Amino acid sequence: MKTRFENLKRKAESLNIQELQDEVLELTSEIIKTDSRLLSVDKSWKSYGTWVTVGFANEHHFGNELSAILKKALDGHITHSEDAEYKVSDFEEAIFSEIFENI
Secondary structure, X not given: OHHHHHHHHHHHHHOOHHHHHHHHHHHHHHHHOXXXXXXXXXXXXXXXXXXXXXXXXXXXXXXXXHXXXXXXXXXXXXXXXXXXXXXXXXXXXXXHHHHHHHO
């Protein structure tokens, strides 16, 4: 995944916007399918009645840069439901946006 992201960054300058969006969407789809041991999201107590999402992205698998982008996309979403359960696929749009902005 790390290599794929780095290759996309290199070739991004030669792509038009639509081609770049398609490439990032394809990468995002692959990321969403990643094993939960390498990419996951959970929640943590923030303050009274408030929970915040906390993402985990394996730096060895994704590389430092992509891992930081993924954590940024997964972190900080607030809920007031103690019972809320999250899946990485719930954050597909946020992941796409963060990757697209950072390429």
